[in-house]
Amino acid sequence: MKKNTVRIAWFGVFTALALIFSYVETLIPFQIGIPGVKLGLANLIVVVALYKMGGKDALLLSVTRIVLSGFIFASLFSILYSLAGGLLSLAVMVILKKRGSFSVFGVSMAGGVFHNVGQLIVAMLVVETFSVAYYVPVLLIAGVITGFIIGVVANEMLKRLGSIVLS
Template sequence: MKNRAAYFGVFTALALIFSYVETLIPIQFGIPGVKLGLANLIIVIMLYKGTVREAFLLSIVRILLSGFLFGNLFSIVYSLAGGVCSLLVMYILKKRGTFSVIGVSIAGGVFHNIGQLSIAMAVVETVAIGYYLPALLAAGALTGALIGVVSDAVLKRTAKMNLGQ
């Protein structure tokens, strides 16, 4: 049981490193809020290797730490909305067992953007920014697929490893 804390620390460090690396990538997608979501790779892996509680805690810790280190209060609020929405949907789909890791990750990417757009609509008090939705859905599906492919490969290569259970 004591190994679980060490694994959680490693996963947190990896998620923060991926968050930082993402800030160094000079690619602009032309749509506010669209990123690769590299840290979500660690969240998806934790969802499959650990418990939903650990994945949720990891997501919250990563969002708060990376927000304070590399962002601001608004980035934390938007990321929390997207992260919670994304994780909830990924957990439901994983629990159903009818979706692959890639499918779960795609849904996570899409719903992360839906959560963020919902908060943005509430903050600016208009649904007019909903015109971003088609582009955000496409971006979420694409980045979710990329994260899903990598997550699936990592999970297959680490199938015999456990998280200190």
């Protein structure tokens, strides 16, 4: 089988998994009183794609997942918030992964934190005030915790995928 065909097939599998995880996340009653705080289950697939397929494919997967799940499960505003968080998060994860001094856990935790930072920046622009910045401490803690959980699961998935070449 050609290398490009394998990559496209895995991309389709990852897209489907990310959409399934996005849907599952809508079913989980996870509320801590702060708008926008979620587990980030679909980001698990983005982290795995980053390590197995590279930054470009992870970017395409992230944008595809955000747009599709936004139209299917949410709204245009949620797409805007998710894109801001997802793109900033992925940019930071790509940089940290390239540095090589961070584990999957560290990369994922940074991704969780910066996903929340990106969404907070958009929120500040939308409401035209910095007063929403009082969410920062809770969002940073939530990003570290959810990022660590996603990192643990992603690390296990990467071990199980082992030497399978996806790109």
